[in-house]
Amino acid sequence: MPEGMIQPVSSSQQATGPELSLPNATGLHARPAAMLVALAKKFKSSIRLQRGSDEANAKSVVSILSLATQRGDRFQVRAEGADASEAVAALSALLAEGCGEKPELQVTAPAAAVLEALPSDHAFAGVCASPGLAVGRIVQYRRAAIQVRQESGEPPHERDRLELALQQAIAQIGELRHASVDALQGGILQAHQELLQDPDLLQGAFQAIVQGQSAGVAWRAACGALAERFEAGPSALLRERANDIRDVGQRVLAVLEGSGPAPIELAPDSILVAQDLTPSDTLSLDRSRLLGFCTSTGGASSHVAILARSFGIPAICGIDVGALALEDGTLVVLDGSAGRLNGKPDAAEIALARSRMERLAASRRQEELESAAPARTRDGQRIEVVANVRNAQEAHQAVARGAEGVGLLRSEFLFEGRDTAPDEDEQAGAYLAVAQALGAQRTLVVRTLDVGGDKPLPYLVLPREDNPFLGLRGVRVSLEQPQMFRTQLRAILRASGHARLHIMFPMIATVEELREAKEILLQEQTAAGCAPVSVGVMIEVPSAALMASHLAREADFFSIGSNDLTQYTLAMDRGHARLSAKADALHPAVLKMIALACDGAREHGKWVGVCGGLAAEPMAVPVLIGLGVSELSVPVPAVPAIKALVRRLSLAECQSLAREVLTLDGAAQVRARLAPWAVN
Numbered sequence: 001m002p003e004g005m006i007q008p009v010s011s012s013q014q015a016t017g018p019e020l021s022l023p024n025a026t027g028l029h030a031r032p033a034a035m036l037v038a039l040a041k042k043f044k045s046s047i048r049l050q051r052g053s054d055e056a057n058a059k060s061v062v063s064i065l066s067l068a069t070q071r072g073d074r075f076q077v078r079a080e081g082a083d084a085s086e087a088v089a090a091l092s093a094l095l096a097e098g099c100g101e102k103p104e105l106q107v108t109a110p111a112a113a114v115l116e117a118l119p120s121d122h123a124f125a126g127v128c129a130s131p132g133l134a135v136g137r138i139v140q141y142r143r144a145a146i147q148v149r150q151e152s153g154e155p156p157h158e159r160d161r162l163e164l165a166l167q168q169a170i171a172q173i174g175e176l177r178h179a180s181v182d183a184l185q186g187g188i189l190q191a192h193q194e195l196l197q198d199p200d201l202l203q204g205a206f207q208a209i210v211q212g213q214s215a216g217v218a219w220r221a222a223c224g225a226l227a228e229r230f231e232a233g234p235s236a237l238l239r240e241r242a243n244d245i246r247d248v249g250q251r252v253l254a255v256l257e258g259s260g261p262a263p264i265e266l267a268p269d270s271i272l273v274a275q276d277l278t279p280s281d282t283l284s285l286d287r288s289r290l291l292g293f294c295t296s297t298g299g300a301s302s303h304v305a306i307l308a309r310s311f312g313i314p315a316i317c318g319i320d321v322g323a324l325a326l327e328d329g330t331l332v333v334l335d336g337s338a339g340r341l342n343g344k345p346d347a348a349e350i351a352l353a354r355s356r357m358e359r360l361a362a363s364r365r366q367e368e369l370e371s372a373a374p375a376r377t378r379d380g381q382r383i384e385v386v387a388n389v390r391n392a393q394e395a396h397q398a399v400a401r402g403a404e405g406v407g408l409l410r411s412e413f414l415f416e417g418r419d420t421a422p423d424e425d426e427q428a429g430a431y432l433a434v435a436q437a438l439g440a441q442r443t444l445v446v447r448t449l450d451v452g453g454d455k456p457l458p459y460l461v462l463p464r465e466d467n468p469f470l471g472l473r474g475v476r477v478s479l480e481q482p483q484m485f486r487t488q489l490r491a492i493l494r495a496s497g498h499a500r501l502h503i504m505f506p507m508i509a510t511v512e513e514l515r516e517a518k519e520i521l522l523q524e525q526t527a528a529g530c531a532p533v534s535v536g537v538m539i540e541v542p543s544a545a546l547m548a549s550h551l552a553r554e555a556d557f558f559s560i561g562s563n564d565l566t567q568y569t570l571a572m573d574r575g576h577a578r579l580s581a582k583a584d585a586l587h588p589a590v591l592k593m594i595a596l597a598c599d600g601a602r603e604h605g606k607w608v609g610v611c612g613g614l615a616a617e618p619m620a621v622p623v624l625i626g627l628g629v630s631e632l633s634v635p636v637p638a639v640p641a642i643k644a645l646v647r648r649l650s651l652a653e654c655q656s657l658a659r660e661v662l663t664l665d666g667a668a669q670v671r672a673r674l675a676p677w678a679v680n
């Protein structure tokens with residue numbers, strides 16, 4: 001039996017998966033654990049995660065969190081029951097893939113501070129939970145304790161009460177989940193729903209009820225004991241999860257005692273200060289009145305920090321407890337980027353902060369006003385600024401922010417988080433909706449399925465690989481699974497005519513791969529009787545850059561995937577915690593690859609775009625344009641700023657700058673040279 005295959009242990013009722021290394025930068029924290037548990041629950045078998053002599057129940061978030069896992073931990077999935085082999089295969093695949101965390105999403109700390117620290121003698125320090133600057137007035141928040149009924153009915157009655165309260169709490173969270181538009185918020189709420197069904201947590205409460213305690217007392221004690229266990233542990237991440245346990249605990253107690261949590265009252269321009277804020281508190285805040293917040297507990301990886309970043313407001317976690325004594329209504333300056341709250345700013349400090357905020361806001365407003373106009377350099381070079389999107393909703397937002405089209409539709413989002421592949425009609429509906437959001441005059445570049453290797457799908461059975469980044473990824477998976485590929489191509493082609501349709505293939509490494517993929521596309525196109533579409537190659541690996549002139553002969557355009565091109569050029573895993581700072585797309589080696597791609601395309605009159613993260617990095621933009629890139633595909637919120645930046649550049653200057661940086665020794669020198677473009 002080849003290494004890595006699932007091995008029946010003694011009978012067909014038991015199975016053990018291959019040993020896997022945990023890829024998640026911060027281990028299996030609540031969101032990935034919840035995703036794993038949700039999948040495990042689909043199987044009848046009992047399933048364990050084994051790490052050396054430790055093990056956890058794969059159907060319990062609490063049990064998994066208690067392992068305090070870290071990146072690189074070696075795991076095996078073991079199952080026993082009627083569907084043991086299927087369970088092991090599916091869970092092993094999900095674990096290997098990172099349980100829904102894409103490598104770039106796994107870095108939970110926010111980007112480096114972009115604003116200088118404010119000078120002050122009255123500052124309270126903490127860690128940056130979300131960057132940004134705000135001047136507002138303090139609102140202190142202290143959660144009132146819920147009065148819990150002590151007297152108890154018969155145990156079966158108390159158990160029924162608790163079960164009913166749990167169901168209602170799960171339904172409340174379900175409504176919040178339904179209303180949340182952000183994948184991170186949805187993930188946190190899913191983890192909370194899982195916690196409320198967690199066998200380890202429930203068992204503690206049910207046992208106490210049998211021993212004669214009321215539902216409320218039993219539930220509060222079970223949650224308290226678990227939160228204390230997490231808090232006493234050595235892992236900072238686990239300590240932060242204690243807040244999530246308390247949050248779900250409070251929600252159930254509020255239902256049980258009929259005393260829903262009091263809403264947090266905010267005046268306009270509030271800066272909220274609290275010992276802790278639960279994700280539920282945070283999600284229920286009136287965002288129109290909230291400028292930022294500080295908590296004395298938690299860190300950059302806490303869920304409130306993640307939520308603050310998704311709201312786009314400054315926040316500090318772990319702030320000096322002195323901040324809890326600031327009086328309501330005090331005027332303060334919150335510098336999320338520097339992790340500082342100035343509790344007694346003088347007039348000059350307030351004026352400085354306000355002028356900085358105004359400057360930033362004014363440039364954002366101006367950029368928004370001009371976002372609909374095309375982007376042209378001062379000397380007339382037209383640069384198309386388009387957006388990276390996942391669905392029709394984002395495509396609408398992109399158009400509203402001035403995007404001239406979509407330069408990367410990440411079609412894999414349709415395929416992830418489900419048990420079976422979407423069929424042709426479902427896919428066609430999704431692609432058509434994106435095309436219609438753009439309209440016939442705008443560009444739509446659909447990338448064919450980019451999964452496999454490090455991002456497997458549970459229903460896509462591929463052999464285990466020692467080096468998944470060098471294995472079956474991107475177009476290689478499509479060529480291995482031609483039926484799935486053909487279905488996707490037919491579905492994409494049905495959007496033809498509704499936007500200026502382009503199809504591109506990810507991870508092309510050889511001319512043969514391009515030919516094979518094109519041949520299949522041609523067959524489907526002919527069978528469907530549609531007009532030819534433009535075919536693009538993603539330049540993501542060095543061989544594609546080196547063979548650019550050959551590829552350009554047979555493709556209509558290139559789109560540079562700078563995220564992957566960086567990791568493959570520098571041989572540095574893009575999600576590696578220790579290497580990520582060095583895996584810099586502005587390294588001259590990566591820029592030389594881009595230069596090769598541009599030269600190859602130019603030779604055959606083809607255009608080059610960039611859809612990786614580099615396209616949205618202001619200091620990279622002049623270099624990319626100087627090298628010959630004519631399309632920048634960026635996250636939707638970045639569209640107006642990138643267009644504005646292009647308008648300030650001149651092609652001739654960009655070309656000379658590009659020539660210069662290609663001669664430099666390393667990324668640090670390139671960044672130093674490009675510093676004037678860092679903040680636009």
Ligand code: PEP
Binds near residue numbers: 450562564
């Ligand atoms: C890239 O690699 O730059 C890219 C755009 O693809 P992804 O980030 O989806 O791998």
Ligand code: MG
Binds near residue numbers: 561563
């Ligand atoms: Mg890529």
